[in-house]
Amino acid sequence: MKEDWKPLRQLAMVIDLNKCIGCQTCTVACKTLWTDEEGMEHMYWNSVNTQPGRGTPRDWEGMGGGFENDVPRAGRLPSISEFGDVPRYDYERVFSEGHGEKEFLRPKKRPDWMFNWDEDQGAGVFPNSYFFYLPRLCNHCTYPACAEACPIKAISKRKEDGIVLIDQDKCKGYRFCMEACPYKKIYYNYVTRTSQKCIFCFPRVDKGVAQACARQCPGRVRFVGYLDDERGPIHRLVNQWKVALPLHPEYGTEANIYYVPPIGPLRNTEDGNFDPSQPRIPTEYLVSLFGANVKPAIETLQTEMDKRRRGEKSELLEILIGWRWPDDFFSHLTKDPVEAGGGLS
Amino acid sequence: MDRRDFLKTTSVTVTALSLSKFVEVGCERPPEAPTGPAPTGTWLDRQRAKWTWDKTYFVTHPQDCYPGNCSWVGYVKNGVFWREEQTGRYPVVDPSTPDWNPRGCQKGCMYSRVTYGKERIKYPMRRVGPRGSGKWQKISWDEALSEVADAIIDATEEQGPESVIVDEQPGQGGAFPHGVYPPLRFVALLGGTMLDANGIINDYNIGQYMTFGKFHGVSSQDDWFKAELTLIWLMNPVYTRIPAYHFVAESRYNGGEVWTIAPDFSPSAGHADRYVPLKIGSDAAFALGVAHVLIEEKLYNADFVREQTDLPLLVREDNKRYLRESDLKKGGNEEQLYVWDEKGKKLAQAPRTKLALGKVVPALEGSYRVKLADGTEVVVRPVFDILRARLEAEYGLDKVHAITGIHPDVVRNLAQKMAAKRTNILVGWCPPKIYHGDLMERAMCLCLGLTGNWGRRGTGVRGWTVLADMSIYTMPTRSGGSNDFADTVTELGRLVTALEKKHPGITEEDAHIELENIFCKLIGQVPPVFFWYHHAGYREVWNRKEWGDTAMKRTFDEYLQEAVDKGWWDNYVRPAPQIEPRVYILCGSNVLRRTRGAPKRLLEHLWPKLKKVVVVDVRMSTSALYADVVLPAAFFYEKAQLHSITSPHLRYWAFADKAIEPVHESKNEWDIFALLAKKVAERAQERGKKEYRLRQVVDINKIIDAFIPPGILGKIGDKLVRGKALKELQGFYGPTRTWENLHKRFTANGHYNAGDGEKLFDDALVILRKGGTVGSDTTLEKLRKTGFVKYTGLGRTPHGLNVATDVKPNETVNPFSWHTQKKIPYPTYARRAQFYIDHPWFIEGGEELPVFKEVPKAGGQHPFIMTSGHLRWSIHSSNVANEFALGLHRGEPFMFVNALDAKEKGIGDGGYVRVFNDVDEFTVQAKVSALPRRGQVIIYHAWDPYQFKGWRSYDTAIPGMVKWLHLAGGYGQFRFWVWNWQPCQSDRHIFVDLEPVRVA
C-alpha cells in the first residue's frame, strides 16, 4: 500500500532555479565522495542539465515509470548509450609515443551523448532564446516506485527521515527499480552488479552534516530540512508560500526535491525593445515540468520581487536570499564536516 | 498494488537485463585506492566508512581564477589526497549582506583528481626527436639542470643575459613562494628579460586605465549585493565568477535589478531581469547613446561631474588641446589646466593637488575667448560642451539604434535608471581583448561618471588588483630572515617619502607608481610587445591596417618607431632588436596556448632562434610538447603557499598547505630554481666563467638623481636612502654581475636554499603584517590552523593604493572613496577621471573622446564573427585536458553555432566544422545552440592546442593585433609600470567562415 511507505518525517530539499548557475560543483562534490570507483564511472547521482534539453539519461522524460492514478505506469530501462559515454583518452599516444602533431587528444571512442551533453544549447529563437539549469538527484519519493518494483524488497525508505536506500547486500541487480523510477535516477554498477543511486548522503545526515551537493553548492541554491518543520525553509517555501514545486508531479511518486521555478528576463522585440507581453520562458513549458501550480508560484515570486523593488519588505525573499549560511539553509544539518565526521584531525 | 502488479505492467523481463560490460574500464584515480582496508559489516557500515579520512589540511588553488582564493579542506586518506570540500567557516563581514560561504567552484572540487591526472609530467625529460615530435628521454634532475644551466651560460656569453627570457605568468602552478616567483627572481638577478604578466595575458582594462590612471578599482564582491542596478556587460560571471555569483542573485531578490548586455543570450543573461541583445562590437555606441540621454534629459550629477571628472576642463578650439598655463604665459606649467569659473566669470586654474574646487564653480557649457601669451585669441570650451555637441550630432538614438540594434526606449530607460540607482557595472576582461574595447570601457565609465556612480557602496566598474604583493624586489638578497624583509619594506617607505618631498603635490599613489616604473627597469620587467615585434614575427601582422584601426594615417612601423625615438619606451625594448633570444623559460606558462596567433608566429618565427626552451609545469601543455627540456613541478596540494592573487574582491585570503608529498618526481618551484641557481654557479666555475656584463642597463645613479637629488633629505636621508638601499640596488642590478653572486643572492646568502620554501614563506609574511594588510599575529603556524586570513587594509603597494579607499572590518569595500570623499586627485594627466585625452596621437586617431569605431575586419572578409570568453570548465588550461574534467561536458573542444546558421550550412550538432580565415584554419566540434546570435560563433577558452587536429586551436586563426594608440607615451598615465600601460593583443571579434567536415 502506498501509505505503508510514509515515513514519520520526510527530509526534503528545495533547489532555487533562479540562483542555480549550472556550475556542477554539486555533481563533482557527489562524484568525488561516492561514485569515483570502478563500476561507477558513468554514475552522476547528482546531475545538472540545461533545460529545455534531453537531459540525462537522454530523453528520460519519455521512459515511463512511476504511477498513474496510483497504478504503476510501464517504464523502460535506460540504455548505456542513453546514460552517455565516459570518454577515455590515450595520453601517452599524444605526449610521448613519437607521433607528434599527427595525434591529438580526443576520446578513444567518440561519444555521441554524455550526461551534460546539451549544456547551454537552450531553446527559442535569438534574441528570445531561453534556458535554465535543472539539478536532479533521487527524489526520495514519498511513494518510491523503485521500491515498489523490487521483487526482493532490497529498497527501503527510512522511517525517521524518508531516505530511500537500495540495500547493496540484498540487491541482485535485477533493475526493475531502474524501469520503475520515473526520474531515471538509478544506475547499474557493473562491478558489484547491483543498482545504485543517491543515498542522500545518509552518513553525513546521520551526523548532522548537510548533503555534499547542498553544502558544497557555491550558488547557495539548496535548502534542506524536514518538510514538517514549520520554522524551517522547506516547509515555508513548499507549504506556506507554495513557490517550491516537485518536478513532474504527474509521475505520482510525490517527489521530495522541490524547485523554485525560474523567472527569465523580459522578451525582446524585433526592433530591440523589451516585450513584457509574455514571459521569455514559455509558461506551458514550465507547466510541463512542474504542473499547473507553477503559475501561481511565479505570480507570487513576481509580486514579492516587485514589492521589494518598491522598497517594501518581503518575508519570502528574505528566505530566498538566505542571509546566513549554513543556518538559513540547512535546518538541523549545519554541523561542520571536519568536526562531525569520521576524521582524526 | 503489489510488486507482482508492477512486474506485469513493465515491459522488460529479468533475463533481458544482463549487461556484462557497462562502460569501458580504466578511469582516472589515485595510484592507490584511497579506501584503505576493506571495511566489514553491512553495506551501511561500508558506506559510512567511505566518508572517513586520516587527516585534513586547509588548501586552495593558487592560480589566477581571479580572485579564486577559496578556502577548502583537503581530506587525505592512506597518503592519497582523496577529495576536497569547502571550509565554509568565513565569519560574517558586513551584517547587511549575505555571508561568503561556501566559496568554491567545480574546478576547485576536482583538483584532487587533477593531482593524479594522466597529463601530469612525471619526471625530467629531454627531447630526443625534432621539436614537437613527442620523442623524449627520461633524465635525472641533475642532468636536466646541468643542461639548462649550460644553455643559460652560453646564451649570456654569446648574446648577453637579456637573451634569457621568462614569462611572468599569473600563478598557474602555484603562488608565493612558488609558482612564478622563483623564476622571476632568478631572471631578475641574472639580468634577463621578464615579460610582463598583463602584457602576455591581456587582462588589462585599458579603457579604465585611460580614464582613472589605473584599472584597479576593485570592490569586495559582497559589495555587488548593494547595487540597485547591476549591469553585466562584457562579462559572463555565471561561468567565471562561480564562487561569488550568489551576491548578484541575492541582490536581485533584495530589490536590485540585473541587466545583461551582450551580443549573445549569454549564460549570464538567463538570470537577468533585462537582456540587451546589442550587435557585436557596438557597445561603445550603446553607452554613448545612454550618455546622450543623460545629458539631454539633464539627468547627470553636475556636482560630481565638476569635481571628479575632466569634463569642466577647457579645450582650445583651434588645436583640440587643453588650455595650459604654458599657453597663457611664457615658462608656464605645461600641466596646469583650466576651467571657466561661472561665478567669477573668468579663467581659473584646475587644482592639481586636490579635487575640491573651493569657491570656483566651473562652467560645463559655453565657449569663451582667451588671450594667449603670444597675443592671439582662441576660443575655448569645456570638455562637457564638446561632448554634448558630439553626442547630439553623432549619437542620436535613431543612429544608435541603427548601429546597435537597440531601441531608443531601452537606451532611455537605462539612462534614467542609472541616474536614479546605485549602478555597478560587472565588466570582465573581455574589453581589453577587443581591438576597440578601450573605447567601450571609456564610454561605460563616462555613463558612470555622469551619474556619479563610483566611490559609493554598490557602484563602480571592475578591474583587478592584488594587495599582498610579495613582489620579487621586496625579497631580501642579503641575509634573509624576517628582519631583512622588514628592512626592505622600510626602505621602500623611505623612497616614497623622498619622492613625495621632491615632487610636492604628488600623492602617495603617484609615488608608488613612479617607484614601480623604476623597479621594472631595474629588474628587466618589460612589455612583451617589442619582443613580439622584433623577434616573433608580429611586425608583418600588425602592419595590416585592414585588420586593425583603419583611422591610422601612417603605418604601424612608423608609429612604433616614433614611440621608441621619443623615448617613451626607454629600457623596455628588450631583448634589443640585434640580440637573438636564446633561452625561454616557461614556468607554468603555456605560451603556445595563450599567445594569439602562436602557431603561425611563435613556432615559425621565434622558436627557430631559441637554443633552449625549458618548460617547468605540473602538466603536459602544448608548450611542453614543443620544448627541449621539461621539468615536473609540484601541484597545489604539494607545497605550502599563500595565494598570490590576494584581491580586495574577497575579504578572506586562503592559505594552501602542503597536504601530500610532490607526486611522481616533481619538485616545488622554489627548490627547482634554487637548485638551478646553484647549478649555474657550479657549471660556470667548471667552465672557468666568472663575470658577465649586461648590454644596456639602467643607469641607477641617474635614476636616483632624477628622483632624489642629493641633499633633498638632508645628510642622514642621503645616507639612508641614496647611500644604503640604492647602492645595494646598484650592486644587484648593476652592469657587471658574477655567476657566484647569482646563486648567493637568489638564496639570500644561503639563507633560503632548496627545501627552505616554508621558512621563506614565514619570514615574508612580515611584509603583509608591516603593510597592515593582515593582522600582526599572522604567521605560517596560524594560517595552518585557520586556513584563511581576513585582510585589514590595502597595504602600501601601488596596487593596493590604487583601490584608494579605507577598509573597515565590518563593511563591504568599495574603491575610490579617497577621490570622491577625501578629494585626492586621480593618477591621470588631468588629475581627474579623464575622458578627454589630448595626446596628439589620440587627436590624430579621432579618439580624444570616447567614440564608436567599427569592428576591424581581423582575419579578412568573412561572414562569421568569432567571439570568446572563459570556459566554464577550466581555469586557463590547468585542468582542461584532464580526464575527469573532460567527462563533464563533451569530452573535447566545442564551438557554439547558432541553430539557424547551422541548418543553413548543413552543420549538425556534434559534427566537426572547419573554421577558416585569411590567417589560418582549425577544426572543432560544433555545438548547435539557441544562445549565439546569427553570424556569431563562440569558442570559449582555454583548450590546449593538442586537443585539436594538427595541434591547431582557434588561436591559430587569430592574428593577435595590438592597437597602435597604446604605444603612445610621454603623457601622464601613459607610461609603463608593472601590469600597466602597454599594447596588448586582441583576440575577440575575429572574422571567419565555416564548413562541415569529417574527421577521420
Ligand code: SF4
Ligand atoms: S545546484 Fe549549486 S552547485 Fe549545483 S549547479 Fe546549481 S549552483 Fe552549481
Ligand code: SF4
Ligand atoms: S526518484 Fe526514483 S529512485 Fe529515487 S525514490 Fe523516487 S522512484 Fe526511487
Ligand code: SF4
Ligand atoms: S579553482 Fe579558484 S574559484 Fe575554483 S574553488 Fe579553487 S580557488 Fe575557488
